[in-house]
Amino acid sequence: MNSSIIQRLAGCALLSAALAVGTVSTATNAATDTTTNGKKDNSLASSIEADYRDRLGALFTHFHRNPELSFTEFKTAKRLAEELRQSGFEVTEGVGGTGLVAIMKNGPGPLVMMRADMDGLPVQEKSGLSYASNATQIDPITNTEVPVMHSCGHDVHITSLAGTAKQMSERRDQWSGTLMLLGQPAEERIRGAKAMMDDNLWQRFGQPDYALAFHVGAGFPAGMINVQEGSPFAGSDSVDIIVHGIGAHGASPHAGKDPILLGSQIVVALQTLVSRELPPREPGVVTVGSFHGGTKHNIISDQARLQLTVRNTNLETRDTLLKGIKRIAENLGRAAGLPEELLPEVIYSKSSTPPTVNDAPLVRRLKAVWQQGIGEDQVMSVGSQGMGAEDFPYFTTEPAIPSVYFTVGGTSPEQFKAAAEGGPAIASHHSPLFKIDPQPAVTRGVEATVLALLDLMPAAN
Numbered sequence: 001m002n003s004s005i006i007q008r009l010a011g012c013a014l015l016s017a018a019l020a021v022g023t024v025s026t027a028t029n030a031a032t033d034t035t036t037n038g039k040k041d042n043s044l045a046s047s048i049e050a051d052y053r054d055r056l057g058a059l060f061t062h063f064h065r066n067p068e069l070s071f072t073e074f075k076t077a078k079r080l081a082e083e084l085r086q087s088g089f090e091v092t093e094g095v096g097g098t099g100l101v102a103i104m105k106n107g108p109g110p111l112v113m114m115r116a117d118m119d120g121l122p123v124q125e126k127s128g129l130s131y132a133s134n135a136t137q138i139d140p141i142t143n144t145e146v147p148v149m150h151s152c153g154h155d156v157h158i159t160s161l162a163g164t165a166k167q168m169s170e171r172r173d174q175w176s177g178t179l180m181l182l183g184q185p186a187e188e189r190i191r192g193a194k195a196m197m198d199d200n201l202w203q204r205f206g207q208p209d210y211a212l213a214f215h216v217g218a219g220f221p222a223g224m225i226n227v228q229e230g231s232p233f234a235g236s237d238s239v240d241i242i243v244h245g246i247g248a249h250g251a252s253p254h255a256g257k258d259p260i261l262l263g264s265q266i267v268v269a270l271q272t273l274v275s276r277e278l279p280p281r282e283p284g285v286v287t288v289g290s291f292h293g294g295t296k297h298n299i300i301s302d303q304a305r306l307q308l309t310v311r312n313t314n315l316e317t318r319d320t321l322l323k324g325i326k327r328i329a330e331n332l333g334r335a336a337g338l339p340e341e342l343l344p345e346v347i348y349s350k351s352s353t354p355p356t357v358n359d360a361p362l363v364r365r366l367k368a369v370w371q372q373g374i375g376e377d378q379v380m381s382v383g384s385q386g387m388g389a390e391d392f393p394y395f396t397t398e399p400a401i402p403s404v405y406f407t408v409g410g411t412s413p414e415q416f417k418a419a420a421e422g423g424p425a426i427a428s429h430h431s432p433l434f435k436i437d438p439q440p441a442v443t444r445g446v447e448a449t450v451l452a453l454l455d456l457m458p459a460a461n
């Protein structure tokens, strides 16, 4: 994996789910012992199982074998569109590039959106699975041929979306409203959701009353649902700081303004944002990942450049951090005696994403639905431990739409047991060894989604 790949993966999501391996391993036995206990709607579960045997299993294998990179999900979107049309949805392709929107109108009631992301990653699969990907593709960013793999599990998401479409179509007498299913491109580059919004998504198809999404999580036992109040994914901003100086001979520093010294002061001062401006229990990250300046030992340069990643879990913190960076950089420039036109420039990148913030009442509502419909022991609430980011909040932040982003576990109990006994560790998302137990992940993804949708769009009596 080269550095450019690492850089591109760094923005993407999922790493927080994998963190829970240790935390949830004790729940594994409960998950296996009681998978079918407490289910109120066995007809739903059995119908999904039948669909998996007939169609979804092969569909998952197809998607897994044929991954496509961000914004090039042409065949994936076409196949997904076909599946959704077969279930009676009206499908519009080419929304925000390779995105698709599938609509089913079924009487008066709320408009509810469910999103599945479609892209794979430039990773050479080494999972050893019989249906492992051998796909290669010309990477549109580097213009080089790269291996491609569904190493984040987005194949589970799109397969589940097809399953959800079929169940909802067959149960039209059980709900009333409008269902919107999204196939989203380019989550891995945190650009796809914004691209769909920039394509006038709500203006063209209606603005949802509720929005849902899930991610399969290798760190959770297969089929287990994890949902938390608060923020399952952090907001992420990339910030560049151009530190201007006045060049001079290295032996005559008084004749110039040294941007490397000023940049260093900025790096140190930025650490006070999290340690002294955020409340101690409020998470935030300001990391300076790159610092470049100068050309030679004895030259005081006229420029240095810093590259930062900034993470947060709510918009207020984000505002504090982003404004604080500018305030610190500019004022340290003033303190160094730079004229106003040479103060450090703070540039906020477009590849930013707000935090994913779950709507608390909606979390409580859906958690109860899942506990009742699937089983108390199949639903958990483990908080995220990392500050990975997602682009789903582009759909839910401006305007604010009540939303829930949940996790469906994807690793078999046997693998957790083997790992606990010193066997192979559970491969994390984006790893070449990543593998999901597809049947329980896909079927539980469908079941949880359908139960949520039926609750959010109750049939009029």
Ligand SMILES: [Zn+2]
Residues within 6 Å of the ligand: 012, 013, 014, 152, 153, 154, 187, 215
């Ligand atoms: Zn992902």
